[in-house]
Amino acid sequence: MTTDSPSLSSVRSRGLPWFPIATILLGVVAVFYIRSLPEFERNLKSWLTAAIPLLVVILNCLWFVFTPRFSWRTRLTGLAGLLILGGVAKWTTRVDGTLDGTGVPNIVWKWSKSEGPSVAKVKVAEAAEGWTPDAAMLAQSADVPQFFGPNRDGRVTGAKLAGDWKAVTPKELWRQPIGLGWSAYAVVQGRAYTQEQRSEEELVTCYDLFTGKLLWSYADPVRFSQWQSGDGPHATPTIHEGRVYAYGATGLLNCLNATTGKPIWQRSVLGENKLENIEWGVSCSPLIVDDKVVVTGGQTKGPVLFAYKLDTGELAWKAGDDQACYSSPLLATLAGKRVVLSNNVRSLTAYDPASGAVLLDYEWGGTNWPKASQPLVLGQDRVFLSAGYGMGCQMLEIKAAADGSLAATQLWAGMKMKTQFNSPAVREGHAYGLDDGRLACVDLATGERLWKEGRFASGQSLLVDDLVIIQSESGPVHLAAAKPAGFEELGKIGALSSKTWNHPTLAGRYLLVRNDREAVCYELPLAK
Missing domain, CATH: 2.130.10.10 (YVTN repeat-like/Quinoprotein amine dehydrogenase)
Structure with missing residues (x-):
């Protein structure tokens, strides 16, 4: 029996994924715009430059979970992978101070040593x-x-x-x-x-x-x-x-x-x-x-x-x-x-x-x-x-x-x-x-x-x-x-x-x- 209705799989695969494309482009434009403002302070520039890509990632993760473009099995598998990736990041990385005076955290491996001073017991001058x-x-x-x-x-x-x-x-x-x-x-x-x-x-x-x-x-x-x-x-x-x-x-x-x-x-x-x-x-x-x-x-x-x-x-x-x-x-x-x-x-x-x-x-x-x-x-x-x-x-x-x-x-x-x-x-x-x-x-x-x-x-x-x-x-x-x-x-x-x-x-x-x-x-x- 034939039908003119498209299958669910063809609907899911039809066209470009415009939401992630749009959010990524907007994020790039926003970062370049913020960095170009001459009187916008470095602190806010640094934090927003870090926050905007993070926001883009979060929005695209939510899109991936809720879009009908992929099957539930694919979405659940992807969500599980993201949770595992987040857990691995939590258990393998730590904050070691800041990158600079803007206050943006410096993320390092947990097993890496802080580059502190190699100051031994310095001998005090006699007399x-x-x-x-x-x-x-x-x-x-x-x-x-x-x-x-x-x-x-x-x-x-x-x-x-x-x-x-x-x-x-x-x-x-x-x-x-x-x-x-x-x-x-x-x-x-x-x-x-x-x-x-x-x-x-x-x-x-x-x-x-x-x-x-x-x-x-x-x-x-x-x-x-x-x-x-x-x-x-x-x-x-x-x-x-x-x-x-x-x-x-x-x-x-x-x-x-x-x-x-x-x-x-x-x-x-x-x-x-x-x-x-x-x-x-x-x-x-x-x-x-x-x-x-x-x-x-x-x-x-x-x-x-x-x-x-x-x-x-x-x-x-x-x-x-x-x-x-x-x-x-x-x-x-x-x-x-x-x-x-x-x-x-x-x-x-x-x-x-x-x-x-x-x-x-x-x-x-x-x-x-x-x-x-x-x-x-x-x-x-x-x-x-x-x-x-x-x-x-x-x-x-x-x-x-x-x-x-x-x-x-x-x-x-x-x-x-x-x-x-x-x-x-x-x-x-x-x-x-x-x-x-x-x-x-x-x-x-x-x-x-x-x-x-x-x-x-x-x-x-x-x-x-x-x-x-x-x-x-x-x-x-x-x-x-x-x-x-x-x-x-x-x-x-x-x-x-x-x-x-x-x-x-x-x-x-x-x-x-x-x-x-x-x-x-x-x-x-x-x-x-």
Whole structure:
């Protein structure tokens, strides 16, 4: 018996599978469009670039399960295969941190070893108290006793560096493994101080600047770990009058003898005040103000800053009503008042250094994303703020109020400097910093971005006279000109070869760079 009706099998096989073809094409177009947006931040680009293909796969799996194009037996077999494949992936892979500063997880085999530092038990130099640096080399160094440059403003002046690394390459003095962590170096009289994680101990360490020889180490039996930020401390020690003040990732504030590393006092800032740690770990580098050391609090809403007496560690004051973020407090003079500035989750705040009284509470940015950039103080009445994650930048005018407090007025705002881990620095009315991973120059009078070049990802920058030293996230260090006319790269050194979030330290002509695996010191060429 014949019939004109087509068989079920012929219906199932008729025509092209338009749904998967359309979703794949749309996914490709969407990825290319997102990647082409010039002001769309790297974080969102990376997450969407990863999420869109995943969504396409999920939609096509659902189409395969429910389409009548295939028999139930074929669809059930395919579904079973997908479930088995998912189970195998779960049991054979794991997340090993992030690929980069965008936070996209790094998926590795479960049996693979993490590429951590190969730091053995480093022998401490004998008779560290009697150690003396090389006098000739010491004469060409300079003290950098705290985070973000000698004055905590991202600038080094008077270094007289050569402006061409292509003609004269920096000389590598030493290279060695180092413990986990994102701390930078503080340097005083030929000693280089940092913080690092070795096994289950968080260390404050002191090295010979010129040889890399370990002079002493102090250990606390604690370990901070978070899958995105990694393990170990994030802050940089501060050196003051023969003492080291170091703030660990779990909230331990240590005061140590700078010559021997012997402990003088310790405070558990978060523990004593019943504060929950911030998500990616305490990152504040201690600030010395008069007879006090000032550090930030935790994620629990309440006091933002804690001031302790330098000699005894006794609490002098605690102040503020916000949550701490990932920047460090700094000392400034605004509208004739000497203040401690703090960049917080909700606000920018200013405090009286003597009493902790709140003199300014200015809300800015969002509360759902982290702020890590340092406020940039311009003269006595301007503060430049910047952050990543869609917050952008703005310029504030600070004036004294009738009641003795300070008032902030926004002069302009924009998205032309979107700093993430990086903090900008100022030269002759222009800010130089990493705008979403690319070096940018912004006119601070108008907020206009004059140029934006290079690709340095979640790196760091340091302004040195009319030069910019850029530590890229991937490890190499670049030299560029700091000039409004345009971007000019002046050289590059390989330096490191893995994810680097640590800030570079320039002590005279000696450049210290490190990450969570390796540390290197370079002697930079000087201008003729």
